[in-house]
Amino acid sequence: MSAMPLPTGDPYSGGRIVNGQPVLPVAQPAASGALVMPLSDLQPYEHNPRHGFNAEYQRIKSSIRSQGLDQPLVVTQRPGENHYVPLVGGNTRLKILQELYQETRDERFGTVNCVYRPWTEESHVLLAHLRENELRGSLIFIDKALAVMDLKAILESESPHRTLTLRGLAKIMTQRGLGINHTVISKMVYAVERLLPLIPEALNAGLGRPQVEKLQALENAFLELWYRHALGPESECAEIFAALCQRYDSPDWNLELLRTALENEVAEATDTSLHSVRLQLDALLSGSGYTEVVLEPLPTAHEPEATQPGGVKEPSNPTQPQRRVNIPSKAAEPVSATVPVPEDPLVSLRFTAYTLAAGLGEHYGLAALVVPLPDQGLGFMLTDVPAPELRDTLDPALFGEVSCLWWQLAACAELTTAPANQVLPHLVVDSVLRTAVSQQDPGVLHRHVWTPDPGRWGFQLWRSLADADWRDLLALMATYRAIHEAADRAGLDLWLPREGSDANQ
Template sequence: MMASKLTADEITGKLLQGSFSRSGPSVDRLPDPIADTPLVLTLDELSAYEHNPRTVTNIKYQEIKDSIRVRGLDQPPQVTRRPGEKKFIIRNGGNTRLSILRELYKETGDERFYRISVLFRPWDGERGEIIALTGHLAENDLRGNLMFIERAVGIENARAIYEQETGEPISQRELAKRLKADGYPVSQSHISRMQETIRCLLPVIPAALYSGLGKHQVERLLALRKAAAQTWQTHTEGKPNVTDFEVLFQDVLSMFDGDASEFVCERVQDELISHMKEGTGRTYEQVLLNVNENLTMARRSSVIETPLRLPPTPQVQPEPDSESDAHRPQEDQEPKTLQSESKPQSPDTQVTEKSTLAAPSASALKTDKPLPPPLSDEERIARLEAHVVTPVSTTDRVFEIKRQVAALDGEELPDFKANALVSIPVQAGGLHPISDVW
């Protein structure tokens, strides 16, 4: 039996039937690469890193924009993507460049600013957040100096991430150790000042900090706060209805929240002492003296003690006891001296040797070499002028003030005129002494 012939309507109906439907699950996007991979992305697919420590526009923003306008990007920015998110984020710095690319594409409409080459780096499932944050901290420090408060906030965010990883609070020393392991070394003392700044200064003077208040000024403020707090506690102890010092300090400091270029620490100190007079029952001069004493004590206690180095003793040839001793070469005696010095000595032995060196015997002071004659005034002036490259215009009064300031810190200001006339024994070529470099 022959099949019936299809009509025109039936043929049209078969042609208009839908295609085969997909029975498997649908995939919105391909999975991210598992290794570092170059990609080409558009600006619509990129997003800035939301925890970027730099919150203020880069001071070199216009220079970078002019360079990208002419040359494009010299290096492809590194990007990554969190699991489950649609947009890629900048991984190690580059938020400034991304902002500039958006501006340039809006101004010019040039496709080379819209579609850029990037280097994709996989997201670390366990430590992705801290790797991204430390990467931005390090990159911003290299490309343009971060402000002190920006670095402090970034490290505080890093501390929060570390504590979330460990599930317990971490110390400043542990924080410094972890940051160093992740490629952003910061000392423990620096971290301490940063945390104190965020806790005590940032709530009161945010405008001054974010307008560029530097590390030196912050350290002076923190030192003033500590010294004034000690003075306040000393003179208000046991008194009723005394204002808390932190409240007093913040009330005074808030009066100076403005541009960092107009911030003067001495004005803060003057205003703070004026407010401390009533609570302490002291005069302005008495409070100022006490605060300065506390500052001096804190400064001296922070000085790192260096080991005491005794001045080299003059090597004097002792008077020979016999003719054989007189003709014995001195080189034969040097190895014995070096060997004795290399052996560990007990404290009692060291004390005995120091006292022996300090008070040599009368026979040891005898020498065949006569002492040089004293220099005349003309020779002294000639020797001083020979060591002067550029004359200093400092007056004697200024030098005396500098000497007194150094004495307050336990230091001794060097005297050029006296030191230039003194022979300095040095060592060259190992342990073979040279008696004079002049």
């Protein structure tokens, strides 16, 4: 962009020249592109999803103090406002720059290298911040839940006379590069509207979605038990649950303490044993429904351990985890000759490959692009290239990480080497990817998906991935090899669909 020379002065005044570059005053609109601006022109984004303390704060501050910003801030500006706000992440770095300038008055912190992007709409900015935090895996559940509730309100304000359902919200978020399920959003609503007023310490200490789901299940089971024994109005039951949650709210949340207290309430109200109440609550929590257990009078002596039919002792550990369906592990071990192999190992291996690819895609804003191929190929396919808006809303390092992961998934799906006639039916119509595959021209992809120097893969992606994602990527590559080995042993063509499968229709 062009800019007139500006007078020198304090960074919190009008403007100046720093290292030969113009520093914009607040009144001067910025065109899209790189610029340098006074720190005073920048303000944190008001809807920043992160509410709590960043555990990496001091490390980031030390790095900026010694080396400066390693990446420019991506910023935008609302129409009619003089200040700029971070467009994608950057709130922590901005706060650190403000602290360092106040502490040192050092010119290095008084001006900021930025990349300006024109304003679109509020929901676009909030989604960009949410997506950036999700990719970095740095948000606790309640912070993400609050941000999603803010997003719902903003989207509704941008489209008057429309109330978004949770399914509608999930669809919009997924279309814009942040894959999420409406059932997860329903848990977020419960956490924000029901639990946050009751257990703020536990939630802000990092209480996660699994614990929130268990709390909701416990409240529903307690209400059902209360109703079955006709212990009073539903409002009284809700008040007791709320009071006990508040009593046990702590950063070291213990669900078992709350459950025992709820069971005591029912036992005292019905003048029966705690053991009988626990059996009924267990039945409700297990999903088997209400069990008509004969309510025993309170014991006058030591109560013997209950036994199940067949003489098996009732489990005495109240914190024993619930049994779960055994599905193929995301970090699947290579198939061993000593492990029983399914009748058709390709079915299981393809399912494992899809599960791993979909999980990685969800963590990096690519969930909508990963579709299953249960009957052919490597178990999954990508339907298009990453959304173009990611280039504008992610900082360069994070955008490079997402692009690298897309190429890794493309390699594991054999996107550019599989028979085009088998790949094309799964691709988005009129998409960049469909054009590249139909024309057999990888150059089309290289023009639309950033491709790093092969020597930078380790630095750009492998070192940057979270530990769990790195393990999943390794497991996906191991599964890729296992699928080929299984097909070679059986003398099968991986890309020839099974007879009678949907791919043959």
